[in-house]
Every structure is written in C-alpha cells, then in structure tokens.
Amino acid sequence: MIKKLFTLIAIIGLSFSNLRAQEQPHYSLYMLRPTLYNPAAFGSYDAINAAMLFNAQMVGFKGAPLVGAADLGIPIGKTGLSVGLTIGQDKIGAVYKSTVGANFAYRIKLNYRHYLAFGLSALAEMTQGNFTNLVVQDPNDPLIGQYTNTFWNPNFRIGGYYFTQNAYVGLSVGNVISLRTSQGSFTPTMTARIEDIHFYLQGGWQHKLGQHWKLQPSLLFKKIAGSPMQVDVNAQMLFRDAFGFGLSYRTLNTLVIQTNYTIKQVFTIAYAFNLGLGFSDRTQFTGHEVMLMFRAPKSKFRIPVEVPRF
Numbered sequence: 001m002i003k004k005l006f007t008l009i010a011i012i013g014l015s016f017s018n019l020r021a022q023e024q025p026h027y028s029l030y031m032l033r034p035t036l037y038n039p040a041a042f043g044s045y046d047a048i049n050a051a052m053l054f055n056a057q058m059v060g061f062k063g064a065p066l067v068g069a070a071d072l073g074i075p076i077g078k079t080g081l082s083v084g085l086t087i088g089q090d091k092i093g094a095v096y097k098s099t100v101g102a103n104f105a106y107r108i109k110l111n112y113r114h115y116l117a118f119g120l121s122a123l124a125e126m127t128q129g130n131f132t133n134l135v136v137q138d139p140n141d142p143l144i145g146q147y148t149n150t151f152w153n154p155n156f157r158i159g160g161y162y163f164t165q166n167a168y169v170g171l172s173v174g175n176v177i178s179l180r181t182s183q184g185s186f187t188p189t190m191t192a193r194i195e196d197i198h199f200y201l202q203g204g205w206q207h208k209l210g211q212h213w214k215l216q217p218s219l220l221f222k223k224i225a226g227s228p229m230q231v232d233v234n235a236q237m238l239f240r241d242a243f244g245f246g247l248s249y250r251t252l253n254t255l256v257i258q259t260n261y262t263i264k265q266v267f268t269i270a271y272a273f274n275l276g277l278g279f280s281d282r283t284q285f286t287g288h289e290v291m292l293m294f295r296a297p298k299s300k301f302r303i304p305v306e307v308p309r310f
Contacts, residue, residue: 025067025090026057028248028256028272028289030202031218031234031310035071035103037200038172040161042073042082043107043117044307047299049073053291057274060286065092073103078301080107086121098126099155113305114164119172121157126150153177159200165305169203175225199223204234206308214238216246216310236310241265244310253277260291268293 027036033051034041042049052070069088076083084103089096101123108116128150159172175198177191204218220232229251236246241262248256255277260270274287 025055025069025088026065027053027055027067027069028274028287029053029258029260029270029291030220031204031236031248032260032268032270032291033071033293034161034168034170034202034309035073036069037157037174037202037220038119038159038161038170039103039121039157040105040117040119040159040172041170042084042103042105042119043080043161044115044163044168044303045073045082045295046075046301046303047296048075049293049295051291051293053289055287055289057287059288065090067091071103073105075299075301080109081105082107086123094129096128098128100124101155105161115162115303115305117161117163119157119159119161123155123157124152125155126152163305163307166207166308167203167205168308170201172200174198174200196225198225204308204310206238206306206310212240214241216244216308218310234310238310244270246310264297266295266297268295 030036033053034044035051036053050070050072053068055067056064057067058064067088067090069086071084071086073082073084075081082103082105086099086101086103088099091097101121103119103121105117105119108118110116154177155174156176157172157174158176159170161170162168175196199222201221202219204216206214206216208214214237216236216238218234218236220230220234222230222232224230231251232248234246234248234256236244236258238244243259243261245259246257248258250256253276255275256272257275258270258272260268262268268291270291270293272289272291274289276286
C-alpha cells in the first residue's frame, strides 16, 4: 500500500515539469500544517483547529522575503463539512501582498478507515507596489517617482486529500488568477492561464518504532511556473506523540532542520532553520520559521483513524 502510494506521488509529480513561474509565499513547516498548501486538508480535522506562522527568508539580504500567515478550520458536526478563514501577508522588496479568504472542505467516508476530502479557498488578494522607495539610477524618472498603487484580484486554491490510517496524499492547485505586467508599465492585468497555475503534490506515512517512537517520512513536489520542479524530502522522528525533530532536503540546494513540541495534544510550537548549501557565504542564504498550532481537545465526532501530520 505505502509503496504504491509513493510511486503514485512520484509519477504525478514528475509530470509537471514544463510550466512557468510566479511569485508564491514559501513555507518550511508545511508538513505540520498541510492546509497551507491544500485547503482539502481541513477535512482531516475533527475538531476546531488553527495555526499561525512567521517566515524570514534569505536573512542578510535587503528586501528579502518576509511572510506571515494564519488559518482556522471549524468542522460542522458530523456533516463532514469544514469551514474557516485564511489570512496572510508577504513582503519582498518594494512589493507587499495581503490575502484574506474563506475555506471550505468536505470529507467523504470511503470505508471505516479511508477518507477522501475536497477543498476550496476563495481568496481576495491585495498587491501594493511602493516603488518610491527603490534606489534607481534616475531619481527623477516620473514613472518611478510617483508610482505607488494598490491592486485587488480574486484567487482560488483547489485541492483533494486522501487519508487513511497513518498515511495521506494530497494534490492541490493555486494561483488560478495572476497579475501580469507588460514591459515599461507598472499597471498589471488579471489573467487566468494554465501556465501560471501552481501545483502541489504531497504525501507521507508514519511507522511505529517500539512503544514510544514513530518514523514519519514525507514528500512534496512543487511546481511554480518559471522555476524548475522542486522536490522536498522530509523525515521526522516523533517521541511519545509530543517531541518531534527532523530534517528536510529541498532540491534548490537547501537543508531544513526543524523541531516541534506538542502540549497535551492541544498546542504545538515548531521552529525551522533553513541553510543554503553550496554558497560561499551561507549566512546570506539562511532562513527562520516559527509556527504555533492549536487543536481543540474535544469534539463531538472523532475520525477513527490516526491522521498523520508531519
């Protein structure tokens, strides 16, 4: 079962290799909160759940990306429906992007221990470019000197998420609508093109090692248009369902070291350190991410499987 699951992930993931690029917030602890990439993952929670994070990338570079995000999921009784909210903001250089949206997920029971969920995030995105703060060769350029504006556009994330006892696989797409600018103009237009859509395929499983330890490997295939296929290989050890630590290797030549601790299965705090490999000055290619997660201790309906989150 597990071998077939990972083979499916690899075949589908490697098929997305000819698309092109678009800016997208970057996360390192997504394996602990799969809803960051896939709204259908809200369907795997049986109690009120929430998370917030802060991410600083490429520390040491002026204008390097800063990302903040939070989401909330609320299951509706025994209906299999979950609703919630998503908010986020990221900054890179002179460009700010804020996001607010509504999440919807619906879970289908295939049999006693197998479930399939579908999800949708309906988003409103505000992009602001304050180019008056840029250092330019000609400060009197009227296009640069007077240009600061705000643009709104709708967007969507759509996903499917299959999970069973100790394993999961999810496929999602994002950036269905994008803003594009033409040469010599700062005024973007909204487009919906297959070339600009982002694809995410992730999956994982867990294996018990004795009474107190669990091994939790996972994979992520990510295709952001204009950049090469990115593959993350992750592995975590979990002790007593409370203390976790692990490593990730990203094919963009990045090593991620992460640790997390869960208090009474309600609160989880996690930290990830990103280290760029193969650079002469590695301090310029480091990053930090902190995440706080909450899950209500009781619910009226319990999914009768141990849904992995790593």
